[in-house]
Amino acid sequence: MSAITYKPGKQPHPREYRMIFKNIDREGWDPSIATYIADGGYEQLRRALQMDPKAITEEVKKSGLRGRGGAGFPTGVKWTFIPPNNTKPVYLICNCDESEPGTFKDRYIVHQDPHQLIEGMVISCFAVGAHTAYIYIREEFPEAAIILENAIAEARAKNFVGPNVLGSGFDVEIHVHRGAAAYICGEETGLIESLEGKRAYPRIKPPYFPAALGLYMCPTIVNNVESLCHVKHIIERGGDEYAKLGVPRNNGTRILCVSGDVRNPGYFEVEVGKLTMRELLYDICGGPKEGREFKAVIPGGSSSKILRCDETFTLRGQGPDGTDKQISFWDIPMDFDSLAACGSMAGSGGVIVMDNTRKMSWVLNNLNQFYAHESCGQCTPCREGSTWMRKISDRIVAGKATPKDIETLESVAYQIDGRTICAFGEASSWPVEAIIAKYRDELLAETSEANEDLALNPEAEAQRRFLQEA
Ligand SMILES: Cc1cc2nc3c(=O)[nH]c(=O)nc-3n(C[C@H](O)[C@H](O)[C@H](O)COP(=O)(O)O)c2cc1C
Numbered sequence: 441m442s443a444i445t446y447k448p449g450k451q452p453h454p455r456e457y458r459m460i461f462k463n464i465d466r467e468g469w470d471p472s473i474a475t476y477i478a479d480g481g482y483e484q485l486r487r488a489l490q491m492d493p494k495a496i497t498e499e500v501k502k503s504g505l506r507g508r509g510g511a512g513f514p515t516g517v518k519w520t521f522i523p524p525n526n527t528k529p530v531y532l533i534c535n536c537d538e539s540e541p542g543t544f545k546d547r548y549i550v551h552q553d554p555h556q557l558i559e560g561m562v563i564s565c566f567a568v569g570a571h572t573a574y575i576y577i578r579e580e581f582p583e584a585a586i587i588l589e590n591a592i593a594e595a596r597a598k599n600f601v602g603p604n605v606l607g608s609g610f611d612v613e614i615h616v617h618r619g620a621a622a623y624i625c626g627e628e629t630g631l632i633e634s635l636e637g638k639r640a641y642p643r644i645k646p647p648y649f650p651a652a653l654g655l656y657m658c659p660t661i662v663n664n665v666e667s668l669c670h671v672k673h674i675i676e677r678g679g680d681e682y683a684k685l686g687v688p689r690n691n692g693t694r695i696l697c698v699s700g701d702v703r704n705p706g707y708f709e710v711e712v713g714k715l716t717m718r719e720l721l722y723d724i725c726g727g728p729k730e731g732r733e734f735k736a737v738i739p740g741g742s743s744s745k746i747l748r749c750d751e752t753f754t755l756r757g758q759g760p761d762g763t764d765k766q767i768s769f770w771d772i773p774m775d776f777d778s779l780a781a782c783g784s785m786a787g788s789g790g791v792i793v794m795d796n797t798r799k800m801s802w803v804l805n806n807l808n809q810f811y812a813h814e815s816c817g818q819c820t821p822c823r824e825g826s827t828w829m830r831k832i833s834d835r836i837v838a839g840k841a842t843p844k845d846i847e848t849l850e851s852v853a854y855q856i857d858g859r860t861i862c863a864f865g866e867a868s869s870w871p872v873e874a875i876i877a878k879y880r881d882e883l884l885a886e887t888s889e890a891n892e893d894l895a896l897n898p899e900a901e902a903q904r905r906f907l908q909e910a
């Protein structure tokens with residue numbers, strides 16, 4: 441194809457490095473296999489099929505690729521967890537649930553460049569020895585599911601999928617499975633249960649680590665859409681060359697989804713860690729809206745801990761000669777390790793920005809509403825705790841909370857954290873812990889000792905409302 445140009449108003453920012461999103465919003469691009477092949481598509485699959493499957497895993501390990509679905513676990517290392525003496529079928533699952541609030545990248549890949557994903561999946565299946573793969577796609581993406589089904593049919597017609605792929609003797613089939621429309625279906629073990637036709641109740645780890653005991657109790661690799669797309673580029677460049685992108689231990693590119701109170705929200709593919717928070721929010725996203733100031737950022741999807749824009753952090757051993765280094769919020773490099781060192785996480789890449797018009801009680805309540813609604817209900821601390829947290833924050837925003845409510849809320853959050861079957865427990869409690877720790881005074885200012893009567897005596901509240909309405 442000719443030189444790459446993008447549709448009017450969709451130009452990537454000069455600070456971007458487009459690899460996975462190279463074809464998103466591209467002029468003259470469409471999701472057909474003809475367009476993909478004309479651009480060199482499926483050439484890396486041809487190359488990979490000439491390689492030893494173990495050598496592919498080795499390249500993925502060398503690349504340093506870390507999962508883009510949330511936890512940032514090294515992809516190549518995960519692939520090696522399949523038991524070496526395994527005799528059962530191996531499955532690959534592409535997690536296309538994209539349910540973490542603030543995240544909107546996987547859907548663009550599927551809508552505009554589905555063959556990039558399919559090529560990455562077939563190479564990954566070959567590497568891990570999987571002959572059956574599933575794309576678990578959230579029910580709310582009906583059009584995307586049809587696009588994928590059509591793309592798989594196109595790939596099958598060209599022998600990139602199906603029996604004896606490109607005459608290599610390797611057979612693989614990919615199925616699209618529509619999800620059950622719940623946040624917990626994105627958690628890998630809940631997803632597996634749902635794929636098996638059951639309610640998406642997460643399994644306890646150990647023993648149910650999917651790489652050993654996954655779908656139908658067989659070894660199963662679950663990877664995010666974006667992670668699987670990277671595999672093709674790792675084959676193209678070689679693991680060592682790929683690892684030169686980004687910063688040490690945080691290699692490659694990643695797509696940051698910026699939403700909220702910035703002038704230019706959107707998706708931006710950047711080299712991991714090559715950009716600071718200031719560069720992202722000011723240079724790329726254009727700074728705060730007219731007359732406003734940045735207040736806080738949730739850097740990696742709604743489950744990550746909030747960061748105040750006026751905070752400073754101590755990075756242990758990262759100064760000269762292993763000394764500690766102080767950095768401000770604005771100088772945080774946007775990578776896995778730096779965000780973790782600042783007490784939050786890079787998560788799914790969903791950067792949610794809040795300015796000084798946002799009340800933290802509202803933010804807290806908004807998050808609590810979501811998590812209380814989405815808890816699967818298996819574990820008591822999560823089921824009861826998430827609803828309890830929502831009820832307390834409902835009271836705060838309604839102006840009916842007491843100072844003691846903030847203490848109770850904090851205590852409920854800490855009693856969920858670390859005491860549940862799956863990481864939803866932390867996902868729901870970390871935001872609460874961080875918002876209270878960092879905005880306690882603001883929250884307390886919305887409470888009143890005078891509300892004590894209401895808390896102790898709900899009938900008094902009913903009576904007050906009755907008198908008001910009378
Ligand atoms: C509550 C919850 C929701 C999740 N939702 C998603 C999701 O929508 N998409 C995703 O890729 N990973 C999600 N994850 C992470 C997956 O469990 C899993 O770690 C990931 O799919 C692995 O892929 P990766 O190694 O390529 O990142 C979620 C995790 C939790 C705890």
Ligand code: SF4
Nearest residue numbers: 816818819822860864
């Ligand atoms: S932590 Fe919450 S979402 Fe996860 S299994 Fe327990 S109840 Fe379900």
